[in-house]
Amino acid sequence: MKKVAIVGLGHSKFGVRKDISLREMAYESVKGAIEDCNVGSVDEIEASVTGITSDEFAQQVVPAPIITDYIGMVGKPNVRVEAACATGSAAIMTAYSWIASGLYDIVLAVGAEKMHEAGTSHATEIMAMAGDSQWEYGPFGVTFPGFYAMLAIAHMAKFGTTSEQLAKIAVKNHKHGVSNPNAHMRKEITVEKVLDSFMVAYPLHLYDCCLITDGAAAIIMVSEEKAKELTDTPIWIEGIGCSTDTATVMERSTFTGINSTRKAAQMAYKMAGITIKDVDVATVHDCFTIAELLAYEDLDFCKKGDGGKLIDEGETYYDGSTPINTDGGLKSKGHPLGATGISMAVEISKQLRGEAYNQVEGAEIGLAHNVGGSGQYIFVNIYRR
Amino acid sequence: MLFGKNPIITQTKVSEFAERLKENKIMGTKCKKCGQIYYPPRWACAKCLTEENEWVELSGEGKLATFTTLNVGGTKFEKDIPYTVGIIELKEDQNIKIMGWISNNIDRENLEVGMDLKAVPKTLEDDKITIELIKV
Numbered sequence A: 001m002k003k004v005a006i007v008g009l010g011h012s013k014f015g016v017r018k019d020i021s022l023r024e025m026a027y028e029s030v031k032g033a034i035e036d037c038n039v040g041s042v043d044e045i046e047a048s049v050t051g052i053t054s055d056e057f058a059q060q061v062v063p064a065p066i067i068t069d070y071i072g073m074v075g076k077p078n079v080r081v082e083a084a085c086a087t088g089s090a091a092i093m094t095a096y097s098w099i100a101s102g103l104y105d106i107v108l109a110v111g112a113e114k115m116h117e118a119g120t121s122h123a124t125e126i127m128a129m130a131g132d133s134q135w136e137y138g139p140f141g142v143t144f145p146g147f148y149a150m151l152a153i154a155h156m157a158k159f160g161t162t163s164e165q166l167a168k169i170a171v172k173n174h175k176h177g178v179s180n181p182n183a184h185m186r187k188e189i190t191v192e193k194v195l196d197s198f199m200v201a202y203p204l205h206l207y208d209c210c211l212i213t214d215g216a217a218a219i220i221m222v223s224e225e226k227a228k229e230l231t232d233t234p235i236w237i238e239g240i241g242c243s244t245d246t247a248t249v250m251e252r253s254t255f256t257g258i259n260s261t262r263k264a265a266q267m268a269y270k271m272a273g274i275t276i277k278d279v280d281v282a283t284v285h286d287c288f289t290i291a292e293l294l295a296y297e298d299l300d301f302c303k304k305g306d307g308g309k310l311i312d313e314g315e316t317y318y319d320g321s322t323p324i325n326t327d328g329g330l331k332s333k334g335h336p337l338g339a340t341g342i343s344m345a346v347e348i349s350k351q352l353r354g355e356a357y358n359q360v361e362g363a364e365i366g367l368a369h370n371v372g373g374s375g376q377y378i379f380v381n382i383y384r385r
Numbered sequence B: 001m002l003f004g005k006n007p008i009i010t011q012t013k014v015s016e017f018a019e020r021l022k023e024n025k026i027m028g029t030k031c032k033k034c035g036q037i038y039y040p041p042r043w044a045c046a047k048c049l050t051e052e053n054e055w056v057e058l059s060g061e062g063k064l065a066t067f068t069t070l071n072v073g074g075t076k077f078e079k080d081i082p083y084t085v086g087i088i089e090l091k092e093d094q095n096i097k098i099m100g101w102i103s104n105n106i107d108r109e110n111l112e113v114g115m116d117l118k119a120v121p122k123t124l125e126d127d128k129i130t131i132e133l134i135k136v
């Protein structure tokens, strides 16, 4: 396989974007990615992969062509991919394999989602139906926060994890998000504010949950030969792990972790030839605070059951021993489903280039962990400068 | 007879599941080839890719593995909030898990992981039937 690098980074402002349409938001991020490297114009890009999770959110069946057309790539190869909340990472994996195989040398991966227009109730339903609608959502109304709430209850019962510890994760990510101009909610919060907020799904409060956000992100991925022409700061994709888990949550073998994270992580570490100790900075999928805590453990940043301790000790702040979600995470930055995996790649690439807002000094190896649904899809990518 | 409060997928090879609930039985399926028991029931075994399955009755008795109370529902469940659902692990095989509505007879404050609960069918209006988790 050929080596694959990320050379161009583009990121739209995440937030409630009443000013802009899906295709225009995607354009914002694609233009940013082109201007970020020496590719010059879109004419040099051979093919594109589009990540959009939901036609319902897009209010457009077959949503990729409206973007492909708008960014001037008509006539070139394109596919749209979908892997629930990990759609952006699926786009990266697809583009990676196109380049690694030698099919193309310059590929654009763009992810976008416009979610706020659906409204909270409809958005909740769209995301709940990403679970098993025959056996879980239709019969029992278990929403996406509901599934993670059940994982939180099981974790609390087995390991004594507390709501305060979960709240501390939200506090950390909001603190990181303040420095990120593209973040949705750039404001610091306190543990008390989290614990006093509305209980969405017991034991998860409103401030344990990510926002409903509009946004887009894009990266330009190239072969080794092209990387030399296009940038002085290529970021190499060294490992890709992808795993899946049962469609229903009730059929999972454990409720105190996500097994597919463990599997994807092992694949990625092996492919990159590293261990977790080599990772200098990470973005993990914090759609809910408990999801970040489970990721600490399932990625092996700490032992199973010790996730609460890791945040208690403040180790996952950007200046701690294990910097995680330095861009504010899904929690503060926002989680436009199709864009998230690519947004994670943007943050890790910036960290490894030394251009991040909350820079981890001397970071050389980065990890991105992206969950689709409640573990139905997992991607773990390892990046190196 | 349809399964669930807001049935979405109703045309299935295992529609008999809902009929058996009406007879007060919670059924899984068992692969005749490898012996794997499935709950929710499946027409085909994912291990053997065979349709040689038989219905097996589950005790419904088990321990609460986890639960949550939802104060925000999707559009279809807005009128039901707040509602509490849980998952039990069956006493005969903890790998078999059943989701159900926590009965209104159980105080939410008293819910605890590991407590004994029983899954039982519960008839709803409009020819629908669901599963409730009750105190033993």
Ligand SMILES: [Zn+2]
Residues within 6 Å of the ligand: B031, B032, B033, B034, B035, B036, B045, B046, B047, B048, B049, B050
């Ligand atoms: Zn079988």
